[in-house]
Amino acid sequence: MENSDQDVGASEVSDASAVSHEVDLIISSAGDWRGAILAQLRRLIHEADPDVVEEIKWRKPSNPAGVPVWSHDGIICTGEFYRDKVKLTFAYGALLEDPARLFNSSLDGKMRRAIDLREDEAIDATAFKALIRSAITRNTKA
Numbered sequence: 001m002e003n004s005d006q007d008v009g010a011s012e013v014s015d016a017s018a019v020s021h022e023v024d025l026i027i028s029s030a031g032d033w034r035g036a037i038l039a040q041l042r043r044l045i046h047e048a049d050p051d052v053v054e055e056i057k058w059r060k061p062s063n064p065a066g067v068p069v070w071s072h073d074g075i076i077c078t079g080e081f082y083r084d085k086v087k088l089t090f091a092y093g094a095l096l097e098d099p100a101r102l103f104n105s106s107l108d109g110k111m112r113r114a115i116d117l118r119e120d121e122a123i124d125a126t127a128f129k130a131l132i133r134s135a136i137t138r139n140t141k142a
Contacts, residue, residue, distance in 0.1 A: 033119045037086045048129035074139035089114040100127030
C-alpha cells in the first residue's frame with residue numbers, strides 16, 4: 001500500500017514531535033542551571049526560525065541520549081552540557097559575522113565557533129537571534 005502525501009506529512013510531524021520530546025528530556029536531565037540555559041537558547045532559536053528542525057545526532061555508549069542539533073538546510077548549531085558550562089557549537093561559525101562577539105570558544109578553528117555560557121551568564125537575545133538567522137542564510141546559500 002502506497003503512502004499518501006497526507007500520511008507522509010503526519011509521519012514527519014510525529015517524528016518531529018518525538019525528537020522534540022527527546023530534546024525536552026535531554027534538557028531536563030541536566031536538572032540545574034544548565035538545563036534552564038539550554039531551554040532558553042532553544043526558545044530563542046525557535047523564535048529566530050520557526051521552521052528550524054530539531055534532530056538528535058551522535059548517540060554513543062558514553063552519551064546514549066545524543067546531542068541536540070538545530071538545522072535549517074544544514075546544521076546551524078549543536079547544544080551540549082559540560083560540568084561548568086553549556087556549549088552551543090555553530091558548524092560554520094567561522095564563516096559568520098559576529099559583531100556582538102557572542103563566540104567565545106573554539107575561536108582558532110577553520111569552520112566551527114562556539115558560545116560557552118556559564119552559570120549566571122546571560123546572552124544578548126537580539127544578537128543571538130541575528131546570529132542564528134545569519135547561519136541559516138549561510139546554509140541556504142551554500
